[in-house]
Amino acid sequence: MKLRTVLSLGGNRSEHRMHEVVRQVVIRGRVQGVGYRYWTMREAIRLGVGGWVRNRRDGSVEALFVGPAEAVAEMAVRCRNGPEFARVDGIEDQPGAENALKMIRTGERFSQLPTV
Numbered sequence: 013m014k015l016r017t018v019l020s021l022g023g024n025r026s027e028h029r030m031h032e033v034v035r036q037v038v039i040r041g042r043v044q045g046v047g048y049r050y051w052t053m054r055e056a057i058r059l060g061v062g063g064w065v066r067n068r069r070d071g072s073v074e075a076l077f078v079g080p081a082e083a084v085a086e087m088a089v090r091c092r093n094g095p096e097f098a099r100v101d102g103i104e105d106q107p108g109a110e111n112a113l114k115m116i117r118t119g120e121r122f123s124q125l126p127t128v
Contacts, residue, residue, distance in 0.1 A: 032078050032080065032081075033080070033084045034107065035105060036076050036107070037077070038074050039094070041102065043071070043072065043099075044072075046095060047095050048073050048094055049124050051094065051095035053124055055090050056122045059083045060079055061078065062077070062079055063075060063076040063113075064116055064123040064125050065124055069127060091103060
């Protein structure tokens with residue numbers, strides 16, 4: 013995984029900088045209407061991973077994860093299985109764009125965004 017320097021998401025985003033991994037994933041299968049976004053948010057918070065998740069009109073779920081390399085890698089592994097009633101048929105996993113971090117809502121470590 014490629015390391016990028018991004019703003020820390022804890023507290024004031026401009027407090028300090030640290031090396032964190034930014035990954036963007038798109039999950040396909042039966043992933044809408046099964047609690048996938050809520051599950052993703054809960055799992056990310058448990059692992060100390062920041063970012064966002066949203067449904068896409070094509071039926072997939074898209075997420076951006078930022079945090080320590082091991083935690084982000086574990087989040088990607090968990091997304092391959094998903095919550096109990098999901099069926100993951102495939103996942104695209106690629107480096108995330110730093111400008112996508114701007115989509116995280118102020119005051120939140122992990123945001124659930126509107127469908128695109």
